[in-house]
Amino acid sequence: MTNDLSPLASLRHALASSDSYIDTIATLAAAKANSSASHNTYIALQTAESLQRAEQLPSLYPDVNDRPPLYGTTISIKDCFDVEGTITTCGSRFYAQFNPVAANNSWVAQRLLDAGAIIPGKTHLHQLAYGITGENTDYGNSLQPRDPTLLTGGSSSGAAASVQEGSALAAIGTDTGGSVRVPAALCGLAGYRSSHGVSRGEERWAEAAHLAPSFDTLGILFRDLRDGPALANAIFDIAASPAPSHPRIGCVGEDFLHDAEPEVIEAYAAWKQQLLRHGAILTPIDTTFWADSLEIFSHIQASEAAAIHRGHYQHFEPAIAERLAWGASITTEQLVALHKRLAVFRFQMSLIFEQVDLLLVPCAPVSKLHAGHDQSKIRPTILRYTTPISLTGLPAVTLPGEHIGAAFGTGMQLIAAPMQDAPLLAFAASLATHNT
Template sequence: MSSVDPTQSLIAVAKATRSGQTTVMQIARSTLDRQARQAGLGAMAGFDADDVLRQASVFDRAFAGGDRAGPLHGVPLVIKDNIHVAGLPNTAGTPSLGSFIPAFDASAVVRLRAAGALIVGKASMHELAMGWTGQNPHFGTARNPHDSDRMAGGSSGGTAAALAAGIALGGLGTDTNGSIRIPSAFCGVAGLRPTHGYLPTDGITPLAPSLDTVGPMARTVADLAVLYQVMADRMVPRLADAEGIRLGLVQDYFLTELSQETGLGFAAVCDRLKALGVQLLKLELPELADLVAGSVPAIIGHESYAALESYLAEVRPGMSIEALAGSVGNDLRGALRRPDTESQQAYRAALHRREKLRARLGAVFAEHGIDALFYPTTPMPAPLLQQGPLVSPAPGVTVDGTLLPTRTAFARNVSPASLAGLPSLTVPITGASGLPLGLQLDGWVGSDARLLAIGRAVEAAVTH
C-alpha cells in the first residue's frame, strides 16, 4: 500500500483509507510524527500516543475483516480541551481541572467516532474559553503556524493551529462569541458556529449555555461540510454554480475600521463573486450597534458562574467555584463573580435586546431574500502575541496605526450571530501580506447546510 500525505484534504484521506490505498496505522504514525515535529507551536494540550496507535490497529483489523468503513475512516481529528474525550484530561485550560479525566466522550465526539474518526489528542485553548488570543498562562500559548510571533486566536486556537500546521485534518471547537471563527480566520482554516442548539453540548465545560455551541473546524469548507454532515446527520447540498446567491452587506457596522489589507481583500472577493453572478445587496441596519453593545458580556457574566458551579458539582465534587476562580490567570481575574442585582438587571436587558435583534435580522432576511450576511470575520489579520504578563482588560489592537479596543478588534463582527443564535461560517482567504484573512457568512436560523453549500461556492470562487 502506498502512503498518503496526511496534510492533504480530509476528503482525500478518507477516500484513501476507505479504498485500502493506505492503512489507518500509516496515517496514525505520520500524524504522531508531525505532532512531535510541531510541538513548539503549542497547539496540543495532550495526547496518548499508545491510544492513537491502538485506535488505528482496531480500525485496520476491522477493515481487513470486512467491516464497512465509516465516512471518516481513519481521519485524524483534534478535540478542543473543554470537550470530553474518555481517558484524556479535560483541563479547559485552567489548573483547577488539570487532573479531571472524563470516563465518557461528549456526544459530539461519539458521533465522530461512530463515523470512523481517529481522535489524536486534545487541542490547547484560552483559559475557560474566556478570551480571543489563545494565550494561556498555565499551559502555554498556541502560536500561529503562518507566523509564530502572531497569535492563533481564541479560544479554540489550538484546534485552528493544529489544522493549519497539518497535525490533523479536522477538529472540534466551541464558540460562545467567536471562539471558532476568530482563530479559524487568523490561522487560515474554515470553521462553523452552528445554529444554537442544533448540535449537542453535553460533555463540554460550559461558559454561557444560551450562547454556547460546539462546531467543526477543517482546512477547507468542503472538508468542513463532511464533518457537519456526520455531526448533524444532515446532507449539505451542492450548488450548480454561484449565480443567484444573495448576500447582504452592512457597510455601517461590519465594514468599518478594517485594516487596508482586510478591506482590499474583501473588496477583491466581492468583485470576483459579482462576476460569477452572486448578488450583493447593500443593507442599512443603523440599530445593530445598539442592540449588540454590551449584550454578550452581560449574558456571559451572568450565566457563567452558575453554569460552571453546576459543572464542578458534576465532575469535581467538593471543588468550589470560588476555588476555581481563585486559580485563574490575571487576564480572567474578576471574570467569575456571583451575579448581583446590577448584573441581573443587565442580563435581563441583554435578553430583551437579543429578542429585538432576532426579530430585526429575521425581517431583513425575509424582506430582502438574502441567503446570508457577508463581511470580514475580523477587521485585521492575526495580531502579534501580547508580550509580558497577561492583564485584564486585555490591551487594544493597533490596526494601521489606530488603536482599537479589544472588543472592537476581536468581537464586533462575530457578536451579532452569537447573540442571535445564527449559523455562522468563516471561509479562509490569503491577504496581500501572505497572512490569512477570514470571510464570514451568517445565515438564518436552521440554514446551516445551505450556508455550507454557499461557503463552498465562495471558497471555489476565491481559489480558482
Template structure:
C-alpha cells in the same frame, strides 16, 4: 473507553505547542464511515470517557474526576470513521479570544509565527493549520472558532445554535455555546458537517448582502483584501444588496455588543462562579478581569439584557431573508503580533472584534469564515452568515468558492 481502544499513547509530534500533555487522550474510530482515513483533535473542553477534561486550566483538571461518558459530538465523529489523535490547548476556561494561556503557553500560529493564534480554540486551529490533523473541533461562544480560523488561515464554522448537542462539553454560557470545527479543505469541512449535523439544507442562496457597518469596523488594508473576495463571491449572484447588519450603523453594533457582554458574563458566572470562589484559581490578567466583572452582573441587569437579546434575534430573523447570504469581516484585521501588550489585545482589539462577532451569537445564526487572503503576510477571513438551519448551505458555498489554503509548513 478501554485501554485497548487507545491508538496513540503519546500526543502526536507537536512543533507548535498545540496539544495537551497532562491529559492526552486518543481513540480509534469506532466504525467505518464517511470520515474514515481522517484524523482529528478536540479542544480541552470535550469529555472522553476515562480521561480528565482540563478546560484550559490545571486547577480544573486537578479538581474534576475523569469523565464517565464521551461527548456526543466526539462520539459522532468516531462513529463516522475519524480517528481522535489528541486533546488541544484552550484559553483558560475559554474566556478569551487571544489564544494566550498563562499556564500552558501560547500555541504557535503556523501561518504567522510572529502573531497570536486566536482563541479560545487555539490549539485546535493550530493543529489543523500546521497539518498535524485533518480537522479539529472546538467551541464557539463569542468567536472561539471563528477568530482562530481567521488568524490561522482556515475554514471554520460556528453552526446554528442548538443543532449539535452540548452533552459532555464544559458548560460556559449556554445561550451562546456551540460546537464548531476547522479544516484546511472545504470538502473536509463539509464532510464533518454532514457527520455532525446530517445533510439537511435550506434551499441555497439567491441574494448576496454586504453588511456595510461591519466592513466599516475593519482596518483599511483588511477591507481592501476582503472587498476583492466579496467581488469574487458576488459574481455568482444576480441579486446583490448592501445594508447595515445592526439597526444604527456602528452605534447599533456597539449596543448589540453590550447586550451580548451582559448576557454572556452573567451566564458564565452562573456556570463557573461557585468553582472559582471555592478554588481561587490563578488567571492571566485579561481573563481574571473578565471573571471579576462577570461576578458583578446582577440578575436584573441580566434579565433586561436577555429580553434585548431576544428582540435582536427576532430582528435578525426578520431582516435576513431565506435566500440571503450575508458577507462581513470575521475580525477587524489580522492577528495581533505576539509582542502586542496583553492589555491592548484583551481590551481594545477584543472589543473591536466582538462588535463583529456578537451578531451570530445573539441571532443564533450559523457563520462560516473563509480564508481569503493576507495582510502583511498574515491571514484574514471573510465570513458568510445566514438564517438558522442553513449550515450545510454555507458549507456548499465555501466548497464552490474555491479559496485555497496553502499547504501546511513542512514539519521537521
C-alpha cells in the same frame, strides 16, 4: 483554485486502496503533534491511543465499501470535551487537578469515533474558552505553526494550530463569541460555526463544559471549504443540500468597517467581487442596531460563565477572574432587561433575512495578533464583528482570505439564517470549486 480532490476526499481515496495508509496518517499525526509542542497545540496528546486506533480500524471495518464517513481521519478535539480516560482541563491547571478522569466520551467525541475518526489529542484553548486571542497563562500562548511570531486567536486556539500544522485534518471547536471564526480566519483556515439550534440540547453538551449556554455552539475547523458539508453531515447529521444559485448577500458598509485594517478591507472587496462572479446578488444592509450587540452579549455571557465557575474565580488568570466577578454582580433585574433587548435584537436581525439569504462580514478587523504584544484592547474590537452573529444563534462559515489571493489572516464570515446550515455549507463549498 484548482479542482483537485479536497483533503478529506483525497484521504478517502487513499484509504480505499491501502489500509497501511492509516498507520502512516496516525504516525504522522503523532510526530507532528510532538514536534509542535512549543506552539502549545495540544494539552493532552493521545499518541499511543491514536496508533492503537489506527491498527484496529481495518478489522473493525473490513468491508472497504461499508466504512463510516470519517474512517481513518485525524480530528482533534478541544479540551472542553470529555474523552474517556483523560481529564478535561478547560485550559486551566486548576481544573486539571480538580476534575476527575473522564469515565465516558462526550457526545461529540463519541460521534467522531462512531464515524471512524482518530483523535490525536485534546487541543489547547484560551482559559475556560473565555477569550479571543489564544493566550493562556497556565499552558502558554498558542502560536501558529506556520509563523510562531503570531498568536492563533481563540478560544479554539489549538484546534486551529492542529489543522494548520497537519496533525489533524479537522478539529472540533466551540464558538460562543467568535471562537471558531476568528482563529480560523487568522490561521488561514475554513471554519464552521453551527446554528445554535444544531448545537443546543443536553445530549450534545453531555460530558462537555459550557461557557455561556445562551450562545455556545459547536464548530469545526478545517482546511478546504469543500470538506465542510461532509464533515457537518458525519458529525451533526446535517443532510447534503444543493448550493443556492444567485443568492442575495447582504454586505456591511464602510461605516461598520471604520476600524478595519487596509488589508482586511481589500480582502472584503475582493470577496465581494468573487461572489458577484459566482452569481450572487449583493445588497447593502443597515447595521446601525449592531452597535448594541457587544453590551448585550458581554453581560449575559459573563453572568452565565460566573454561575458555572462560581467558587473558583481566584484560580483563574486575573483578566478572566475579573470578568467572572463582574458577571456575578449582574442582578436579576439587569438580566431581565438584557434579555428583552436581546429579543428585540433578534427580531431586527430576522428582518434582514427577509431581504437577503446570506451576509458577508469580516471575521475580524485585523489579520494578525503578534505574540508578546498587549492584546487587552483588541478583544472588544474583534467582538464587535462577531457578536451580532452570536446573539442570534446564526450559522457561519469562515472563508479563508488566501483562497482568493487576499492577505493571509483576512477571513470572512459567510452567515445564514438560523438552521440554514446545509445550504450555507453547500454554497461555501461551491466557492472553492470556482476558479479565480
